Amino acid sequence: xxxxxxxxxxxxxxxxxxxxxxxxxxxxxxxxxxxxxxxxxxxxxxxxxxxxxxxxxxxxxxxxxxxxxxxxxxxxxxxxxxxxxxxxxxxxxxxxxxxxxxxxxxxxxxxxxxxxxxxxxxxxxxxxxxxxxxxxxxxxxxxxxxxxxxxxxxxxxxxxxxxxxxxxxxxxxxxxxxxxxxxxxxxxxxxxxxxxxxxxxxxxxxxxxxxxxxx
Numbered sequence: 668x669x670x671x672x673x674x675x676x677x678x679x680x681x682x683x684x685x686x687x688x689x690x691x692x693x694x695x696x697x698x699x700x701x702x703x704x705x706x707x708x709x710x711x712x713x714x715x716x717x718x719x720x721x722x723x724x725x726x727x728x729x730x731x732x733x734x735x736x737x738x739x740x741x742x743x744x745x746x747x748x749x750x751x752x753x754x755x756x757x758x759x760x761x762x763x764x765x766x767x768x769x770x771x772x773x774x775x776x777x778x779x780x781x782x783x784x785x786x787x788x789x790x791x792x793x794x795x796x797x798x799x800x801x802x803x804x805x806x807x808x809x810x811x812x813x814x815x816x817x818x819x820x821x822x823x824x825x826x827x828x829x830x831x832x833x834x835x836x837x838x839x840x841x842x843x844x845x846x847x848x849x850x851x852x853x854x855x856x857x858x859x860x861x862x863x864x865x866x867x868x869x870x871x872x873x874x875x876x877x878x879x880x881x882x
Contacts, residue, residue, distance in 0.1 A: 725879030760867035764793035820845030
């Protein structure tokens with residue numbers, strides 16, 4: 668294998684020498700400048716390129732499975748990433764939530780650091796019902812269930828991605844707003860959604876932990 672590589676190198680140098688010797692001086696200069704530009708671009712790309720993955724599959728923190736579970740699929744190119752996700756909520760406001768998220772990674776030197784900061788913005792939509800018995804821990808004594816109500820909204824924040832070869836660990840913290848239309852909520856049910864923005868799919872604080880695998 669080493670001998671083949673060495674022979675290939677000699678043939679390459681011979682071809683390059685023959686090409687240069689048969690070219691006018693001005694064309695040689697243009698070729699040299701072009702090669703230098705390509706070399707610098709390649710060095711910059713290798714120095715600040717994204718990690719060796721294009722797709723990433725992540726799941727929500729298993730420790731929070733008693734209140735929600737789900738996953739995301741992300742596509743990465745340069746310092747940008749698009750993500751689609753699904754989360755199933757099983758707490759006091761059970762329902763499902765879909766999201767489309769854009770992440771902008773801050774340039775990092777992958778030769779020195781395997782971890783990255785990023786900013787994100789997302790659009791979410793889904794539905795949420797109500798089950799009062801899930802709030803027994805804070806003193807709720809009634810047993811009431813309401814049908815799911817649709818909502819949509821958005822959020823933004825910052826996150827930190829830790830890469831360990833094929834595996835990754837992701838943390839994010841931000842704000843999210845998913846307004847409920849009072850027109851969709853019967854008058855006698857509106858009090859039940861007083862805590863919608865404090866817990867579950869409507870939580871204003873957007874904090875998540877995910878574990879994933881890089882492809």
